[in-house]
Amino acid sequence: xxxxxxxxxxxxxxxxxxxxxxxxxxxxxxxxxxxxxxxxxxxxxxxxxxxxxxxxxxxxxxxxxxxxxxxxxxxxxxxxxxxxxxxxxxxxxxxxxxxxxxxxxxxxxxxxxxxxxxxxxxxxxxxxxxxxxxxxxxxxxxxxxxxxxxxxxxxxxxxxxxxxxxxxxxxxxxxxxxxxxxxxxxxxxxxxxxxxxxxxxxxxxxxxxxxxxxxxxxxxxxxxxxxxxxxxxxxxxxxxxx
Amino acid sequence: xxxxxxxxxxxxxxxxxxxxxxxxxxxxxxxxxxxxxxxxxxxxxxxxxxxxxxxxxxxxxxxxxxxxxxxxxxxxxxxxxxxxxxxxxxxxxxxxxxxxxxxxxxxxxxxxxxxxxxxxxxxxxxxxxxxxxxxxxxxxxxxxxxxxxxxxxxxxxxxxxxxxxxxxxxxxxxxxxxxxxxxxxxxxxxxx
Numbered sequence: 001x002x003x004x005x006x007x008x009x010x011x012x013x014x015x016x017x018x019x020x021x022x023x024x025x026x027x028x029x030x031x032x033x034x035x036x037x038x039x040x041x042x043x044x045x046x047x048x049x050x051x052x053x054x055x056x057x058x059x060x061x062x063x064x065x066x067x068x069x070x071x072x073x074x075x076x077x078x079x080x081x082x083x084x085x086x087x088x089x090x091x092x093x094x095x096x097x098x099x100x101x102x103x104x105x106x107x108x109x110x111x112x113x114x115x116x117x118x119x120x121x122x123x124x125x126x127x128x129x130x131x132x133x134x135x136x137x138x139x140x141x142x143x144x145x146x147x148x149x150x151x152x153x154x155x156x157x158x159x160x161x162x163x164x165x166x167x168x169x170x171x172x173x174x175x176x177x178x179x180x181x182x183x184x185x186x187x188x189x190x191x192x193x194x195x196x197x198x199x200x201x202x203x204x205x206x207x208x209x210x211x212x213x214x215x216x217x218x219x220x221x222x223x224x225x226x227x228x229x230x231x232x233x234x235x236x237x238x239x240x241x242x
Numbered sequence: 243x244x245x246x247x248x249x250x251x252x253x254x255x256x257x258x259x260x261x262x263x264x265x266x267x268x269x270x271x272x273x274x275x276x277x278x279x280x281x282x283x284x285x286x287x288x289x290x291x292x293x294x295x296x297x298x299x300x301x302x303x304x305x306x307x308x309x310x311x312x313x314x315x316x317x318x319x320x321x322x323x324x325x326x327x328x329x330x331x332x333x334x335x336x337x338x339x340x341x342x343x344x345x346x347x348x349x350x351x352x353x354x355x356x357x358x359x360x361x362x363x364x365x366x367x368x369x370x371x372x373x374x375x376x377x378x379x380x381x382x383x384x385x386x387x388x389x390x391x392x393x394x395x396x397x398x399x400x401x402x403x404x405x406x407x408x409x410x411x412x413x414x415x416x417x418x419x420x421x422x423x424x425x426x427x428x429x430x431x432x433x434x
Contacts, residue, residue, distance in 0.1 A: 070320045079256050083267070094281065095282075098282075104289070115289065119290055119291065122296075123292045
C-alpha cells in the first residue's frame with residue numbers, strides 16, 4: 001500500500017475492491033454521447049422531458065459513477081459520506097430558502113419591477129432577433145448579436161493599429177509601412193471618395209478592395225451589415241469636422 | 243519517514259488518512275461554493291425566460307469536446323492512482339503527465355472559445371446570463387489551473403518514487419473538478 005510509509009499499520013480503503021476503470025470510462029463516454037444527442041432529439045421532437053432527462057438526469061448518473069468509482073467514495077468511511085451529504089444539504093437549503101423570491105417576480109404584497117422589466121426587454125429583443133436576423137442572415141451570423149457595441153469592437157480590433165482615439169498610433173501599427181490611417185487628420189478625409197460606403201467596403205473587404213494596402217485586413221466575417229455600418233460611423237466620428 | 247512529520251499528519255481519529263480527510267473537507271466546502279453559484283444560476287434561469295436567447299449562443303460542440311477531454315483526463319488520473327498503489331511511481335508520474343496534458347488542452351480550447359465569444363460582443367458585462375457563464379466557467383477553469391500545477395509537483399515526486407499516496411489525493415480533487423464540469427456542461431451549453 002502506498003500509504004504505509006506514513007500510516008503504519010493502517011491499510012488504505014482500496015484493499016477490498018477492484019474497479020475496472022476502463023469499463024467505467026467507456027460507460028461515462030456512452031453516457032456523455034447520450035447527453036449530447038438526447039437534447040438534440042428533444043429539441044427536434046419538441047419533447048422537453050427528453051432534454052431534461054438526457055441532459056440533467058445523465059449528469060447525475062455520470063457524477064455518481066465518477067464519485068463512487070474514481071474518487072472511491074463508495075469505499076470511503078461512512079463519516080465522509082455524511083460530511084459531504086451535509087454540504088449538499090446546506091446547498092439545497094439555501095436554494096430552497098431563496099428560490100421563491102428569485103424565481104417569482106411577484107407575490108402577495110410585493111413586485112420585482114426591475115426583474116419584470118428585464119424579462120420584457122429580453123424577450124422583445126429575442127423576438128426581434130429571431131424574426132429579422134434568423135431569416136436573412138442564417139446560422140453563420142448567430143454568434144454576432146447581443147451586446148454589440150461599435151466602440152467596444154473598435155477598441156478590441158481596430159485600435160491595435162489605428163489607436164484608441166483614431167490617430168493611427170496603435171501599438172501594433174507602429175511598425176507598419178504604409179502606416180495605419182490617421183482618422184483625425186483632415187488631409188485623410190480631404191479625398192471626396194472617402195465616404196461612408198467606402199469606409200464600410202474597406203472594413204468589410206480590406207483596403208485592397210479599393211486599391212490600398214493589404215495591411216488593412218478584411219474584417220467582414222466578424223460583423224453583420226448593420227454592425228459594419230455602426231463601426232464605420234464610429235470610425236467617421238474621428239473626423240475633425242464630424 | 244514518520245519521525246519528520248507533525249503529529250497531526252500521522253494520527254487519524256476518523257480512521258481516514260489525514261491527507262485524504264483534508265481533501266474531502268476541501269471538497270465539502272467546494273460543494274457549497276459551486277453548488278451555491280450554480281443553484282443561484284438555475285433559479286435565475288428559471289425566472290428569466292429571456293436567457294434562453296443568450297444561452298443559444300454558447301458553442302455546444304466546444305463544450306462537448308471539453309467534456310470528453312476532462313472525462314479522459316479523469317481516467318488517466320485514476321490509472322495514475324492505480325499505478326501508485328502498486329508502487330510504480332514512474333508509471334504514475336507518466337499518467338499524471340497525461341492528465342496535465344488534458345488540463346492544458348481543456349484550457350486552450352476554453353481560451354479559443356472565450357476569444358470568439360468576446361470578439362463577438364458576448365462579454366462578462368453583456369447581460370446576466372453571460373456574467374454567470376464567465377463566472378462559473380472561470381471559477382472552474384481556475385480549479386483546473388490549480389489542479390494542474392499541484393499535479394506537476396506531485397508527478398515530479400512520484401517519478402522519484404516519493405510521496406506516492408499524494409497521487410490519490412490529487413486524484414480525488416481532480417475527479418471533483420471533472421464532476422463540476424459534468425454539471426456545468428448541460429447547464430451552460432445544453433439547456434437552450
